[in-house]
Amino acid sequence: MTKHRAKDDHDVVTQLRAALSGPAETVLTPSRTRVKKWFAAEAPLIQWGEMSSPLGPLFAAVNQRGLCALDFGRQESEFLQRFDNRARLEKDPKAVQRVLAQLREYFAGDRSSFNLPVDISQLTPFQRSVLDVACRIAPGQVWTYQRIAKELGRPRSSRPVGGALARNPIPIVIPCHRVIASDGSLGGYSGGSGLKAKRWLLRLEGAM
Amino acid sequence: MALRFEELIERHHDEIFAYLWRLTGNDGRRDAATDVEDLTQDVFLRAYDSFAGLRPNSNHRAWLYKIATHCAYTQLRRMKHRRDKLSLLKHSAAELETASDDSSSRKDMEQRVRALVNELPAKQKACVTLRYLQDLDYPEIAQILSCSQESARANVYQAIRHLRLALEEEK
Numbered sequence: 001m002t003k004h005r006a007k008d009d010h011d012v013v014t015q016l017r018a019a020l021s022g023p024a025e026t027v028l029t030p031s032r033t034r035v036k037k038w039f040a041a042e043a044p045l046i047q048w049g050e051m052s053s054p055l056g057p058l059f060a061a062v063n064q065r066g067l068c069a070l071d072f073g074r075q076e077s078e079f080l081q082r083f084d085n086r087a088r089l090e091k092d093p094k095a096v097q098r099v100l101a102q103l104r105e106y107f108a109g110d111r112s113s114f115n116l117p118v119d120i121s122q123l124t125p126f127q128r129s130v131l132d133v134a135c136r137i138a139p140g141q142v143w144t145y146q147r148i149a150k151e152l153g154r155p156r157s158s159r160p161v162g163g164a165l166a167r168n169p170i171p172i173v174i175p176c177h178r179v180i181a182s183d184g185s186l187g188g189y190s191g192g193s194g195l196k197a198k199r200w201l202l203r204l205e206g207a208m
Numbered sequence: 209m210a211l212r213f214e215e216l217i218e219r220h221h222d223e224i225f226a227y228l229w230r231l232t233g234n235d236g237r238r239d240a241a242t243d244v245e246d247l248t249q250d251v252f253l254r255a256y257d258s259f260a261g262l263r264p265n266s267n268h269r270a271w272l273y274k275i276a277t278h279c280a281y282t283q284l285r286r287m288k289h290r291r292d293k294l295s296l297l298k299h300s301a302a303e304l305e306t307a308s309d310d311s312s313s314r315k316d317m318e319q320r321v322r323a324l325v326n327e328l329p330a331k332q333k334a335c336v337t338l339r340y341l342q343d344l345d346y347p348e349i350a351q352i353l354s355c356s357q358e359s360a361r362a363n364v365y366q367a368i369r370h371l372r373l374a375l376e377e378e379k
Contacts, residue, residue: 008372008376009368009369009372012368012371012372012375013340013368015317015318015321015371015375016321016325016336016340016341016371017340017341018314018318018321019317019318019319019320019321019322019325020230020234020321020322020325020337020341022226022229022230022341023225023226023229023233023241023244027229027241027244028222028225028226030241030245031221031225031244031245031248031249032221032222032225034245034249035217035221035248035249035252036217038249038252038253039213039214039217039252039256042256043213043214043256081210084260085210085211085212085213085259085260086212086213086256086259086260087212088214089212089214
């Protein structure tokens with residue numbers, strides 16, 4: 001390309017930029033508002049909040065059905081990462097006020113069970129049935145993975161039961177920490193700091 | 209942390225709107241803004257439907273531009289069909305001639321350039337818009353238009369050449 005031609009092309013680009021400068025803010029704003037409004041109506045809303053607990057920072061989230069996630073001893077970003085990336089996340093302490101109040105009572109030893117609507121609809125029917133059984137374990141008691149499997153009529157499914165408990169999105173409230181191995185060892189725990197947290201919770205409830 | 213859809217809107221709405229505006233909304237129609245608004249909404253609606261299946265390390269910006277380009281192509285075809293039907297092409301040419309009478313006017317020159325850009329083939333129009341108006345680099349343009357970088361460069365070259373020759377002719 002000659003120098004002359006390059007200059008001409010540069011002039012064309014300059015003319016192009018002048019002729020097709022971006023849209024005015026008065027045109028952009030209504031579109032931005034419209035897309036955001038549509039998203040607010042379309043995307044599921046998840047409201048979350050946090051509190052400090054003996055097990056570290058504790059996060060809880062609710063959707064329109066009820067409590068859908070709880071975790072502790074992790075970073076805020078780790079907690080938020082678990083949600084569908086199309087959902088609308090809002091930090092709203094008021095929305096989780098009731099959840100956090102009951103948890104405070106639990107940690108203070110003033111409450112042993114929870115009275116909260118929960119949403120575990122994202123789990124498989126088997127995972128849900130395992131968590132339903134876990135909710136029947138009274139505070140201060142422990143069941144084995146095998147006992148839960150038997151309760152479900154699948155006595156050889158101890159391992160899948162363990163897998164389902166590991167996917168419990170609402171530990172403490174759904175007391176998966178009350179399930180231990182048949183040999184008396186603690187088994188596993190996916191909440192917070194793992195087995196350390198499980199031991200702490202069982203001690204709080206007088207099961208150890 | 210994986211990008212959330214609300215961040216996608218926050219980060220890219222304005223540039224996607226500007227891109228669609230430049231591709232489909234610069235022909236002076238009264239309802240152009242509403243059409244581009246509809247088109248932008250359509251882009252984000254389509255993006256929302258397939259967002260969950262997108263890999264976290266994907267180039268979200270290029271992906272969004274790709275959807276926008278598809279939507280714009282459909283709109284340009286529709287506009288061309290409408291123009292052909294109403295013989296608006298003649299009107300556009302007449303407008304071009306009228307504009308040429310007063311070449312000293314900056315507004316007339318801009319109008320001429322816009323009319324010339326609107327006559328470019330859709331791919332050349334997209335390439336030159338992405339390169340010089342949206343300031344994207346060639347690897348990204350190639351990704352958006354599902355073509356090689358060489359093809360993207362060639363289309364930009366052809367578009368600029370066409371505009372230069374047309375503007376020289378009018379001098």
